[in-house]
Amino acid sequence: NPCPKKQVITRDPLPLKLKPIEINLSVIGPYIDYLKEKQGVNNVFVNGTTGESMSLSVEERKLLAEEWCRKAKGKMDQVIVHVGCLSLKDTQELAHHAAQIEADGIAVIAPSFFKPSSADVLRTFLQEVASTAPTLPFYYYHVxxxxxxxxNVRELIEGIEKVIPSFRGVKFSGSDLMDLGQCISYIPPHWSVLYGIDEQLLGALVMGVHGAVGSTYNxxxxxxxxxxxxxxxxxLVQARTIxxxxxxxxxxxIKLGFDVGVNKQLMNELSGLDLGPPRLPVMTCPAARALAIKQKYDNDYFDSRLVTDYFCD
Ligand SMILES: CC(=O)N[C@@H]([C@@H](O)[C@H](O)[C@H](O)CO)[C@@H](O)CC(=O)C(=O)O
Incomplete structure (x- = not known):
């Protein structure tokens, strides 16, 4: 068995440089039109979970936020930019940037590698972020x-306006209806609680939420x-039916394996726009899975025998 010859390994011509931008900004304008015209969506929450923010570089997130704000002007009522990162410094940089590009608000998740040990510590983290964009409405994103x-979100927000005067509410993507109710009963009229578990929205509306932010609303x-x-x-009969x-x-x-990759594929297929694949570690949805879910969607939402009474225009 002959010894393999020594091989010269050529270096990648761009070994340490990032490949050219891997985000497709050009589709954002048409996507805004689709959301508005076909879905009746008038507010967007960008660079969140569905937008895979935690897999993007700070630079990519800035480019995306800028394009959303630019293209949504005059079309959407509000663009809220999620700026949370694992690092406080990156989060502050994105918050400051969101203010510069005149976003309508910012939202921040809790850092999740080194986790805050209590509501007090999380409040201090949020305060440090908000202080870099003090004029922007600020939301805590609970997920x-x-x-x-x-x-406990109620514990977090009690008195928070004293340290974050720009605090305006919570995007609540948790299932604890007691905590949700205790937030709603606490907040002043100029704050809002936006609910983020799409399949449980009606329960949250009964509890008094002011709006909804969700992946399936795409x-x-x-x-x-x-x-x-x-x-x-x-x-309520109609609300429950929907x-x-x-x-x-x-x-x-969920039975087939629902995640951000599947959601993205559904967004591709149902909008008719090419939004591109997700980024690792999120995997591209297998074609058969997307097809099965799309068929379910088509049967349930586009079969006029089933849904004539609330068919979308
Ligand atoms: C954990 C998660 O991804 N939750 C989704 C929901 O819309 C969720 O996909 C849906 O309720 C299905 O379970 C949203 O809350 C996420 C969201 O609004 C975002 O993109 O930030």
Whole structure:
């Protein structure tokens, strides 16, 4: 067995440089039009979980935030930019940048590698961030299933306005309805609590949330607007019908393995726009899985025999 010859290994011509930008800014404008015209979505929350912010560089996040703010001007009511990072310094840099580009607000998750040991420590972290963008409305983004930081939000926000005068509310993506209710009963009228578990929105509306932010609203946004309207006019039968449909879709997708990659593929297919693949460690959704979920969506939402009464325009 002959010895393998020694090989010369050539170096990558750009060994340490980043490859050219791997984010597609050009699709943001058309995507805003799709959200507005086809889904009735008038506010966006960008660089959050669905936007894979924690897998992006600070530079990429700035470029994305800038493009969203620029293209949404005159079309969307508000662009809230999520600026949370593992590092306080990066978070402050993004908060300061969001103020420069005139975002309508910022949101921050709890750092999740070195986790805050208490609500007090988390409040201090948020205060340090808010102080770099003191004029921007500030939201705490509570998403314990992802961060593993499950502080009591009511405890966190009690008195928070004394240290963060720009504090304006919470994006609450937790399932603890007692904590949710205790936040809502505490907050002043100029704050809001926005709910982030799409399949449980109706329960949160009953508790008094002021709005909803969710990944599936990229393609069921118009249905959710109808759910909210039905709830507001007291038509609980209609509101439940829509909520149950969303639960069916989400539970079907969860059984097949629902994650940000699957969601992204659904956003691609249902918007008709090429939003590109997710970034590792999120995997591209296998084609068969996306097809099965899309078929479920098409059957439930576009079969006029089933949904004539709340079919989206
Ligand atoms: C953990 C997570 O990803 N939650 C989603 C939900 O929309 C979630 O995908 C949905 O309720 C299905 O479970 C959103 O709260 C995330 C979100 O709004 C964001 O992109 O920041």
């Amino acid at each position: 314990p299933s992802v961060t593993g930081v499950n502080v 393609y069921v946004g118009c249905h959710v607007n109808k759910l909210i309207s039905a709830f507001e006019t007291g038509d 909520q149950f449909k969303i639960q069916e879709l989400v539970s079907f997708a």
